[in-house]
Amino acid sequence: MNLSSRKTMWKVAALSVAVLTAVTACGSGDGGEGGGGEGGKTTITFAYWGSDARQKLTEQVIAKFEEKNPTIDVEGDFSNWDSYYEKLATKVAANDAPDVLSIEIRGLSEYAGRGALADLAGKVPSADLDQQVLASGQIEGKQYAIPTGVNAFSMVANTAALEKAKKELPEDTNWTWDQWMTLAQEISAAGGVTGAEYNFNPAFLQIFAAQRGEKFYDGNKIGVSVDTLKAWWAIHQKLIETKGSPDAAKSAEIGATGPEQSLLGTNAGAMGMWWSNQLNALTKSSGSEMTLLRMPKPEGATTGGMFLQPAMFYSASAKSEHSAEGAKLIDFLVNDPDAAAILLSDRGLPTNSKVLDVVKTKLPETDQKTLAFIDEVKSELSPIQVPPKGALEMEDILKRNSEEVMFGKATPDAAAQKFLTEANAAIAG
Amino acid sequence: MSESISVTPERALAPKRAPDQPPGRRRRTPHVNIHRRREARAAYVFLAPWFIGLFVITVGPILASLYLSFTDYSLLEEAKWVGLGNYTEMFFEDDRFITSLKVTTIYVVVSVPLQLAFALGLALALDRGLRGLSFYRSVYYLPSLLGGSVAIAILWRKIFGTDGLVNGLLSVFGIQGPGWVSDPDTALGTLILLHVWTFGAPMVIFLAGLRQIPQSYYEAAAVDGATKLRQFRSITLPLLTPIIFFNLVLEVIKSFQSFTQSFIVSGGSGGPVDSTLFYTLYLYLKGFKSYEMGYAAAMAWVLLLLIAGLTGVNFLASKYWVFYGDTK
Numbered sequence: 001m002n003l004s005s006r007k008t009m010w011k012v013a014a015l016s017v018a019v020l021t022a023v024t025a026c027g028s029g030d031g032g033e034g035g036g037g038e039g040g041k042t043t044i045t046f047a048y049w050g051s052d053a054r055q056k057l058t059e060q061v062i063a064k065f066e067e068k069n070p071t072i073d074v075e076g077d078f079s080n081w082d083s084y085y086e087k088l089a090t091k092v093a094a095n096d097a098p099d100v101l102s103i104e105i106r107g108l109s110e111y112a113g114r115g116a117l118a119d120l121a122g123k124v125p126s127a128d129l130d131q132q133v134l135a136s137g138q139i140e141g142k143q144y145a146i147p148t149g150v151n152a153f154s155m156v157a158n159t160a161a162l163e164k165a166k167k168e169l170p171e172d173t174n175w176t177w178d179q180w181m182t183l184a185q186e187i188s189a190a191g192g193v194t195g196a197e198y199n200f201n202p203a204f205l206q207i208f209a210a211q212r213g214e215k216f217y218d219g220n221k222i223g224v225s226v227d228t229l230k231a232w233w234a235i236h237q238k239l240i241e242t243k244g245s246p247d248a249a250k251s252a253e254i255g256a257t258g259p260e261q262s263l264l265g266t267n268a269g270a271m272g273m274w275w276s277n278q279l280n281a282l283t284k285s286s287g288s289e290m291t292l293l294r295m296p297k298p299e300g301a302t303t304g305g306m307f308l309q310p311a312m313f314y315s316a317s318a319k320s321e322h323s324a325e326g327a328k329l330i331d332f333l334v335n336d337p338d339a340a341a342i343l344l345s346d347r348g349l350p351t352n353s354k355v356l357d358v359v360k361t362k363l364p365e366t367d368q369k370t371l372a373f374i375d376e377v378k379s380e381l382s383p384i385q386v387p388p389k390g391a392l393e394m395e396d397i398l399k400r401n402s403e404e405v406m407f408g409k410a411t412p413d414a415a416a417q418k419f420l421t422e423a424n425a426a427i428a429g
Numbered sequence: 430m431s432e433s434i435s436v437t438p439e440r441a442l443a444p445k446r447a448p449d450q451p452p453g454r455r456r457r458t459p460h461v462n463i464h465r466r467r468e469a470r471a472a473y474v475f476l477a478p479w480f481i482g483l484f485v486i487t488v489g490p491i492l493a494s495l496y497l498s499f500t501d502y503s504l505l506e507e508a509k510w511v512g513l514g515n516y517t518e519m520f521f522e523d524d525r526f527i528t529s530l531k532v533t534t535i536y537v538v539v540s541v542p543l544q545l546a547f548a549l550g551l552a553l554a555l556d557r558g559l560r561g562l563s564f565y566r567s568v569y570y571l572p573s574l575l576g577g578s579v580a581i582a583i584l585w586r587k588i589f590g591t592d593g594l595v596n597g598l599l600s601v602f603g604i605q606g607p608g609w610v611s612d613p614d615t616a617l618g619t620l621i622l623l624h625v626w627t628f629g630a631p632m633v634i635f636l637a638g639l640r641q642i643p644q645s646y647y648e649a650a651a652v653d654g655a656t657k658l659r660q661f662r663s664i665t666l667p668l669l670t671p672i673i674f675f676n677l678v679l680e681v682i683k684s685f686q687s688f689t690q691s692f693i694v695s696g697g698s699g700g701p702v703d704s705t706l707f708y709t710l711y712l713y714l715k716g717f718k719s720y721e722m723g724y725a726a727a728m729a730w731v732l733l734l735l736i737a738g739l740t741g742v743n744f745l746a747s748k749y750w751v752f753y754g755d756t757k
Contacts, residue, residue, distance in 0.1 A: 082697065086717040093504040093722075110720065114505035249608030250591045252701045393719055396698055403702045407613050426719070 040071065044322045046329060047077040047091075047098035049084035054346055061342045065332050072325050085392070092116050097317035099326040103145060104312045105136060105384075106391040111315070112144040113389050118316040119143060123327040125335060130351035136310050136384035145313030146334055149348025151275045152308055152374055152381065153203040155180075155293040156282060158193075161270035165190035172293040177235055180271075180296040184244030187270045195244040197263040197272040198236045198251060200402040202394045203309075204273055207295050208232050210305030210382060217387050222423045229416040233405045240406070248406035255399070260285040276370045277311050277348050283366050290366075292373040294380075308374070308381045311348025349374065390426035397422045498727035503720040515727035526728070528703050529711035533685060536617060536707065540624040541680045545673065548628040552635035553665075566636065569629050576627030582693030586610050589619045610694055613704040620690050620705055631676040638672035639665070670751040678743050685736050688713070708732055 048058060055078050062074045077098055079087050085107065091097050092111075103111060111117050121143040126134055129147070137145035155172070162169060165187040170179065184195030205224065206216040212231075215223035239245040246254070246263075254262055259278045263269025265285040274282060276292060283290050295306055314333060316326040333339050337358040340350050345367040350356050363371065387394070401419040404410040410418070498515060500508035519526050555565055575581050588594045589609035596606035609615045646664045655663070688709040691699060699706030699714070712732070716725030 089504040089717065089720065111505065114503060116505050246591075247608075249611040249701075253591055253608050253611040390719075396714075396718070399698070400700060400703060403613070403700060407702055409613060409702050 041073045042071060042322050042325050043073045043075060044099040044320075044325050044329065045075045045077050046100040047079070047084075047088060048102040049079055049081045050346075057343055057346055061333065061339050064338055064342060065329060068332070068338075069325075069328065072328065074329060092317075095319065097319060099317055099320040099322050100329050101315050101317065102148075102312050103315050105310055106387055106394070108137070108145055108313065108315075108386060109139065109389045110392060112139050112142075116318055117144040118318045118320065118323060120146060120316060120327065120330065123316075123323070124330045128335065128352045128354050130353070132383065133308065133310055133351045136386060137313050139386060145315040146330055147310030147313050147348075147351055148334065149277070149311045149345065149350050150308050150374065151277050151311045151348050152306055152377065153201070153207065153273060153275055153295075154306065154373070154377075155271060155295055156264060156274050156279065157271045157291050157293055158264055158267070158269070158286070159289045159291050161187070161193050161267075161288070164192055165270065169291060170293065172296075175294075175296045176299050177296045178299070181235065181238055181242065181244055184239060184271060185242040188243045188245075193267070194246055194263055194269045195271065196239060197254065197269045198239050198245050199255060199273055200236075200395075200399045201273065202398050203275075205229075205232055205398065206307070207305040208235075210307075211297050211301045211303060213303075215385070217385055217391075217427070220388055220427060222420055222427070224420075226413065226416040226420070229419060230412045233402060233412050233415075236402070236406060248403070251406070252403060264290070275309075275311070276374065277345060279370055280345070280364075280366050292370065294377060303382070304377075304380050306377060306381050307384060308378070309384060310351075345370065388427045390428070393426045394423060397426060494726040494729060497723050498730050500723040501721075502723040502726075504716075504722050505720065508723060511723070515724045516731070518724070519727060519731065525703065525706065525711060529699070529706045529708045532617065532699075532704065532706050533687075533708040536621060536624070536687065537681060537684045540621040541677065541684055543621070544625045544628050544680060545631055545676055547625055548632035548676070549635050549669075549673070551628065552632050552639055553661075555632075556636060556639045566633065570633055571629065573627045573629030576623060577687075577689050579689060579693055581623070582690050585619060585623055585690070586694050611701055613700075613702040616695070616701060616704045620687075620694060623690055623694075624684060624687070631680065634672060634676055635669070638669050642668045667752045671753055674743075674747050674751045678740055681739060681743065682736055685732065685739075 046058075046062070048054070050058075055076075058076055058078070062076055066072065066074060084102075088097075088101060097116065103117075119142040124143075124146055126143070126146065130150070133147050133150055134143075137143055137147055157169065159169065167183060167187060167190075170183060180196070187193065187195035202216065208231075209216055209224045209228050212228050214225060214228055217223060236245075240247055240251075245251060259265050259274060259281040262272060262274075262282070264272045264274075264282050267286045267288055273295070279290055279292060294304060297304060314330045316323055316330065320326050333343075334350070335352055335355065337355050340352070340355045340359045341362060344359065344363055349367070349371055350359065360368075360371070397419060401410070401415045401422070404418075405412050405415045497508060499510060499512060501511045501514070502508035551569060555562060555569075559565065572581075590596075591608035591611070593609070595609060599606040607615060609619050642665065646668075647660055650660050650664060686709055687707055691705040691707040691710050692713070695701070695705045695710075697710075697714075699710050708728070709732070712725050712728040715728065716722045
């Protein structure tokens, strides 16, 4: 080897090291976003999940906020629902938590209880918010989260499908589960569409249990009895038997997807249970008119069991270096009519009465319907319960054990016991 | 090496000879050493990025995960030492862990031999001097590249769905097929099929192995009147055993780590009824859904030991069935 080629070799080596250093420097520079930003601006991050449509709206609302607060630069950190908590947990573990984040009620105890969230009392003005809903963001007297808007888990019916089967829209103030199942069976029998789509959403079980006088979460235990679980599964089984809903395999297949692929969303079914803010997605994807109804009750039940639930919350990281700016962003999102004019009901119907008055007329038709429905049933709704730690797992545990019953892999008795053991372990651990 | 240390920096920089000048006898040894040393230094500079990568991105996290496997770590709080707690819970208290082991074992035991048999069969068929061999080889190799991808897993879900392609074909014959991926009795079967379908990689290796068997053996056997089947059993198979062994070890390791297929096909739950709960999927659920990262780390180590143990058993067993031409 001669000298000149050795020189070249050194040059190449030095260059590659330089390039690598530059690359890693970029990487770490990106991560430490705590800095002041350019031109005396403060940069804060805002993490949220959702659809493409939500991302667009959120980008708009962020731009509006920056326009009003020229010294704050907000970086939206968007992910889809499936990976949201994985990302959030990893960032919290890496001491790189977003300054402002979105969270739902089931994750609240997990994150607040483990000290990841800041107390927002006194930092975000909340006088105009619905106080009962606001309370759902409190744990042990601390306001860890501000609700974005409200939802109710309700029965959704496709009006046209009912008409086609020559059925009238049921009178929902006093209808029973038996009537609902019969209706589903008759619609299926009329041909065309399937009567109903069942689900294993814990919200459904919570309502059903409340109608029988049981709490889903009773302190730090599951309050649902074995008998209630068996009665609940009996509804599902009867629907399958009478062909009021698809068989277990088909239902499992649809259940794995969102409202767009559901029976209602694809115009293949007449009834289903969904959160009220999903009415938009259902209407859009099916192109049919949908109506919100109260949930059916057991015969002679005194309470409807339905409850109002925040669609999601805004929270701030406990370790944020820019808590004042973060609080300002949350304040803007929940209290400013300009923000509501962009977001409308995307994160549930606004609970700020003043904001709601301003945007009421701007809401699209489906949202007006949801608003009217919630106003109508509001007095019957039970207060909000903040589920304990481990609630994020409840959906999976319930679904798994329910499917064991539906597929005949376990008796309802055994599955109920197993559900209670697993569910109690999840909230204890 | 010890000699090179004695070279002073001054001398190390000294030799600026013209390339054509023959090296003096006395200076030769030090010069070679300087040369070597410089080359070694350059080599380390070149290797530095990989060394840094190895320690920062691989060895460091591996050691960290070993530590975490003895802790209760929720990701959101500091890790708390629990000793062997995770390991005892795994084997004595966690039914789902046992389920995931069972599911994964069935998957490996059924799909690997099937896949290898398929790959060998196709390699034999392609080895007949077919025209456009490289084209067919590429076509059959394609699934291997795609099989582990998210897109194929989604496609699989559609093909084997209640109203999917398979049931569409069956309905032509008047058969009402089940919802293959959503029925706990058949869901794992569809994943096994997906794995068998990715036979391309072992097939290519088999093809290369077949090419190495001298044609003269077959000619001699033909002269002796051996049938094709006999030739396969007495020549092809024994001479191919090292390749079969190689593929077996590789595929067993790979399929124990399968994740994407069950994650996508089951919608991330391992369902229906845990019938597709692969080991790695359960590990992921524990770590990221139940916030038990310590437990997940312990599971990762158990998997490592399990795979290492199985590979060891494979190697031991190979003594009895793998034939290396040169040793006998």
